[in-house]
Amino acid sequence: MIEQLLFLVCAGAAMAGAVGAAVVRNLFHAALLLGLCLLGTAGLYLFLQQSYLACLQVVVYLGGVLVLVLFATLFSADVRGAVQRTPVWLRAVGGLGALLAAGIAVQLARAVVAHGKNLLPSRRDPENTPDAIGGADAIGDLLVGSWLVPFLLAGFLLTVALVAAVATVRRFRRPLEASRG
Amino acid sequence: MDEFGPHDLASYLLVAVVLFCAGVLAVATRRNAIGVLIGLELMLNAAALQFAAYGHFRALPNDSQGQTAAVFVLVVAAAEAAVALALLFAVYRTSKDIDLEQTQELGS
Incomplete structure (x- = not known):
């Protein structure tokens, strides 16, 4: 309850x-x-x-x-x-788009639940009780196991995002400094 | 769905659908760049919740694939937020505002 x-x-x-x-x-x-x-x-x-x-x-x-x-x-x-x-027509179009997205998402979810392999619609007594830290070691095993390539790609993505963020901000500083000097 | 509760897959999926639709609404209707960013975060959050829910309701023992996928969604969201903040900063420097309708260029 x-x-x-x-x-x-x-x-x-x-x-x-x-x-x-x-x-x-x-x-x-x-x-x-x-x-x-x-x-x-x-x-x-x-x-x-x-x-x-x-x-x-x-x-x-x-x-x-x-x-x-x-x-x-x-x-x-x-x-x-x-x-x-926000103009009213844009609100209407946005609401329509959200309804459309809801319809597509609900249909997709129903299809996956109906035809998904090894998927239970409801479970009350999971047999895989997680460990004390909520499955962190299982995630770690997967990260250096079958998910190794996505893991490396995620690291690459973070590096690129950080460098891009710094480069984007720095590129617009130079003309200001040049105009001052 | 027989009941809206913690033991039912459909209830988690319903929450995720509501989150995703709110994100679509925010992205479509907000004129301010921060509103659009909030909508993107909502959509990514809905995707992570779906991954976690499907992962939990799989009938395989000791399966953490869904959790791992959700962790990757979190990584992508963090990288996206960092890049978005840098872009907002660049736009703000040139036009002193971040109204998406008024913004014509990124910089000088």
């Missing part, structure tokens, strides 16, 4: 935060609602018995990405959304 209640709280926080982040006019509030959504998703990971993933979600998303987004709101001249109104 209390498990059901906690699940409802987590799922409700995730969904309410997501919808709020999409429609709230104030960008700072939207970023905070994104944080609520990410926190609710971390709770759902706990229900999936993936506590390592939940910790990663809190550290990487809430500690890293959300702080970056909150920092980025400082760049906006119109955080409150008073000037940049």
